Amino acid sequence: MLLSILGMTEMVTLGAFVTILGGSGAQSLRVHETMSGAWSSEGAPTHLLSKEPTQLNTSLTNGGKARTLMASTKSVRGPHPQRMRLDEIDEMDLNVLESAQGQPMSTKKVKSQTVMSSTWQYPDGTVTQVVKRAQELGWPIHRWCWRETSNPIDGWLPLSEVDRKRAEIPKHMWEAEYELYEPSFDSRAIEPEVADAAFRLDLGYAEMELNSEVILEQPRYDRDYITGVDWAKARDNTVIWTFDVTETPWKTVAYARMGRRPWPEMVGQVNKRIAMFPGKLAHDATGIGSVVDDYIELPQSMGKNDVHPIIMAGRNRNDMVTNYVSALENGHFETPRLQHPYEEHKFASVDDLYNGSSKAHLPDSIAAAALAYSLQNNWRAVYALPDVMTRPSSPWEIR
Numbered sequence: 001m002l003l004s005i006l007g008m009t010e011m012v013t014l015g016a017f018v019t020i021l022g023g024s025g026a027q028s029l030r031v032h033e034t035m036s037g038a039w040s041s042e043g044a045p046t047h048l049l050s051k052e053p054t055q056l057n058t059s060l061t062n063g064g065k066a067r068t069l070m071a072s073t074k075s076v077r078g079p080h081p082q083r084m085r086l087d088e089i090d091e092m093d094l095n096v097l098e099s100a101q102g103q104p105m106s107t108k109k110v111k112s113q114t115v116m117s118s119t120w121q122y123p124d125g126t127v128t129q130v131v132k133r134a135q136e137l138g139w140p141i142h143r144w145c146w147r148e149t150s151n152p153i154d155g156w157l158p159l160s161e162v163d164r165k166r167a168e169i170p171k172h173m174w175e176a177e178y179e180l181y182e183p184s185f186d187s188r189a190i191e192p193e194v195a196d197a198a199f200r201l202d203l204g205y206a207e208m209e210l211n212s213e214v215i216l217e218q219p220r221y222d223r224d225y226i227t228g229v230d231w232a233k234a235r236d237n238t239v240i241w242t243f244d245v246t247e248t249p250w251k252t253v254a255y256a257r258m259g260r261r262p263w264p265e266m267v268g269q270v271n272k273r274i275a276m277f278p279g280k281l282a283h284d285a286t287g288i289g290s291v292v293d294d295y296i297e298l299p300q301s302m303g304k305n306d307v308h309p310i311i312m313a314g315r316n317r318n319d320m321v322t323n324y325v326s327a328l329e330n331g332h333f334e335t336p337r338l339q340h341p342y343e344e345h346k347f348a349s350v351d352d353l354y355n356g357s358s359k360a361h362l363p364d365s366i367a368a369a370a371l372a373y374s375l376q377n378n379w380r381a382v383y384a385l386p387d388v389m390t391r392p393s394s395p396w397e398i399r
Contacts, residue, residue, distance in 0.1 A: 003085040003117060004034035010083050011064030012045055016110045019081040021069045021100055023091025023118070029055060031087050032068040069100075076100035082110040089118040090127040097126055121176055123183040128347070132361075135343050136237060138210030138259075145180050188346075189353040194329050195346040204336035210237065213256035213269075215276075216336065217244065225253065225279030228372030229270055230364045231288065232260040239341075239368040240270055242277045243333075245376070252335035253277060257364075267295035275299045282371040285309035310371055312362075321353050321362070324370035333369070341365035 003020065010016040020035075022028035036053045039046055048060040058066040069075045071092055076099050084104045089097055097116075104112035120127045134141050150157040166174055175181035182192075206214050219225070224246045232238040238258040243250040254277060256269060274281055278301040283292060296307060312320065327333065328345075335341075344363035352361055 001034055003031050003087055003115065004038060006115070007031075007066055007083065007085050008035050008038055010110075011058070011060055011066055012048060012062075014082075014110050015060070015063040016083045017064070017079070017081040018066045018083045018085060019069055019076075019079055019103070020066060021071065021076060021084065021086050021092075021096075023071060023088035025070045027088050027091070028068045028070065031085070032056070032058075032066065035066060071096055073099040076103060079103060080105045082107055082112050084112075084114045086114065086116045087118070089116050089130065090121045090125045091118075092126055094126050094129055097130075119177045120180070120183055125183075128183075131343070132347060135340060135347075136364075143180055146178050189348045189350045190325060190328065190345050192346055195342060197331065198328055198333045199335055199337045199342040199345070201337045203334070206336065206338050208255065208257050208338045208340035210257060210259050213240075213254070214338065215254045217251075217253040219253075219277050222246075225277040226250075226372045226375050227270070227273055227277065227279065227281045228368040228370070229281065229283040230367035230371065231266065231284055231292070232258065232364075233287070236260075236361075237364045238266050238269070239364040240273050241341075241365065241368040241372060242273055243372055245279075249332050249334040250373075252333075252338070255335075255338055255341070257340055263291055264295055267292055271295075271297045274302060278302050280306045280308065280375050282308045282310055282375050284312050284367060284371060286312050308375060310374065312367065312371070317362075318354055320370045320374045321366065324366070324373045325353070327373055327376075341369075 007018040007020060010018055020028055020031045022031060032055065036058065038044060039049065039053060039058075048062055048064070050059045050061045056068045067079060067081070069079075073096055076096060080103055082104060084100060086092070086097070086100065101114060104114055106112040116130060118127050122128065131141065133139070146157060146162050149155050150159055150162060165178070176183060204216075206212075208214065223244050225242055226245050227240065227242040229241075230236070230239045238256075238261070240254070240256040240258075241252065242254040244253050254273060256273070258266060258269060270281070270283070275297075278299045281296075281302075285292065293307070293309060298304070298307070310316075310320075341363075344365045348363050348366060352363065353366065
């Protein structure tokens with residue numbers, strides 16, 4: 001219903017070319033049937049119809065049109081719509097989805113846009129892959145369930161129908177399709193309870209979209225800091241994660257997430273961070289040689305021995321990740337609910353963390369945190385007092 005009315009509205013108001021793709025041909029047709037039925041509603045702008053809608057096509061006199069596609073790579077590669085509406089993508093082969101994603105194209109009047117909608121059925125299915133990409137690329141994710149459609153203000157679903165449906169279907173189906181529970185991930189590397197305990201909602205919340213930064217505390221001269229950096233390479237993000245490591249649990253004081261940028265710009269962000277929170281710095285030197293070191297500018301309170309370029313490969317990589325996950329499970333980290341690293345931790349698979357295959361991807365935030373934690377036993381306190389740091393109230397005057 002949502003996709004149907006959305007598509008119809010865009011045809012009428014924008015003159016947009018809308019394509020509809022479901023996880024199966026039948027699902028595609030159901031969306032288009034709902035759209036076609038809306039034309040018979042009272043007040044529908046039927047004067048815009050250039051001809052009677054068919055099972056696959058609707059055309060308007062303002063140039064707007066809708067076309068139903070079959071769930072095959074051949075079908076989706078033909079048209080170039082401005083708006084693509086995908087239904088039940090978890091029933092769709094990933095290669096079909098990827099083929100479809102390349103088709104939308106903007107015109108001078110209508111900007112291209114894609115909406116992917118689905119329940120989440122399979123732990124290793126298409127939705128799981130799309131959620132991971134959304135986290136990496138900064139796509140917005142919206143969720144809704146029966147509570148929105150049965151709300152007392154503008155809801156249409158009676159609670160009696162909710163109770164009847166709950167009693168009719170299996171519990172696992174109700175939880176997945178109606179309550180939006182996530183499917184059971186047998187291959188999770190980090191249990192959801194561990195992620196929830198580390199990323200605490202009671203400490204605050206931030207979405208952490210791409211190219212955003214949050215500073216949670218102001219620097220203090222009497223605290224010790226470690227910063228871990230995972231650099232953006234092909235499709236990754238640069239994550240700059242700074243912890244107050246004075247005591248356990250380690251606390252997040254700053255977190256940044258950047259897209260791929262020129263090296264001077266990315267390292268410039270790190271230089272600002274260590275100027276604000278001097279201490280120790282660990283960064284992933286895999287494949288970048290001395291490129292980064294040439295741009296790092298240390299504040300007076302840090303020396304070269306405080307910078308640790310680390311090759312994250314082979315056994316060293318696995319040991320670092322294992323130690324970090326173990327520390328996480330033992331409550332050694334505490335941070336507000338920063339949504340980007342929280343979801344990366346929650347959905348990371350064993351393959352992502354340990355196998356290092358071409359299909360696996362060590363999440364950027366886990367890499368940054370593991371790099372920082374690798375310095376846990378390599379700490380030398382910094383006693384210099386840079387001007388940026390705040391001092392607790394004291395009867396002593398510092399000269």
